[in-house]
Amino acid sequence: QFLDRGRADQRKVLRFGFVDAPLSVALALSIEPGERVLRVSRLRSRAGSPLTYTDSFVLERLAHLLDRARLSRRPLIAALEEGGVKIGGAQQSVRAERCPAPIASALGIDEHEPVLYLERIVFDDTGTAVQLLLGWYRADRFEIRMEMSRADDRTRVWVNTR
Numbered sequence: 470q471f472l473d474r475g476r477a478d479q480r481k482v483l484r485f486g487f488v489d490a491p492l493s494v495a496l497a498l499s500i501e502p503g504e505r506v507l508r509v510s511r512l513r514s515r516a517g518s519p520l521t522y523t524d525s526f527v528l529e530r531l532a533h534l535l536d537r538a539r540l541s542r543r544p545l546i547a548a549l550e551e552g553g554v555k556i557g558g559a560q561q562s563v564r565a566e567r568c569p570a571p572i573a574s575a576l577g578i579d580e581h582e583p584v585l586y587l588e589r590i591v592f593d594d595t596g597t598a599v600q601l602l603l604g605w606y607r608a609d610r611f612e613i614r615m616e617m618s619r620a621d622d623r624t625r626v627w628v629n630t631r
Contacts, residue, residue: 478520483575484510485537487529494526497590497601507532509540512575519576520610520630526601546591549599557594563587563613572605583608 488508495502507527513520525545527535534552535545543551550556567581576584585606593599616625 479514480541481512481514482509482537482540483512484508484524485540487532488526490526494601497588498526498528498598500528505529507535509535509545511540515630518610519607521604521606522572522575523602523604525603528599531599545600545602554599555594556599557592557596559589559591561587561589565608568605576605576607578607578609585611585613 486508487505489503490498490500490506492502494506495504498506500506506529509523509525509527511523511525513523527545527549531549531552531554534554535548539548546556564586565583566586568576568578568584570580572584573580573582578584585608587602587604587606589600589602589604590598591600591602610630613626617623
């Protein structure tokens, strides 16, 4: 899902600044390694309990559409769309993995505890990658649900908070 769909979650911006794109980020965004990208790290919580830690990397040419205050209140995708970016789609993968120490600390869990790790590349309507999102979701607070239809040859997937 792209947007939070009106959930009453709190967002805390932990990091907001430019970095040189590491190779993995450059490959995902189809840019050269070392090109500047905006990195935004956020912690999303509900009722004071941490839910997700995300690192987003956004093309430098779109960074002017984002600011720390707005991203404390709004989903990043919504801020891009409000700035005129037309979102066309995304590629996403989810897997279980051990949580790295600094992220585990932010999420209030033990180091190496399992989390749902999400990688999402968001594309505009021309097919250009505009954002790479890396997310660590507390496994004890989320579940992945799917609805599959053989007749329609389609699958819907969504993430629910428990």
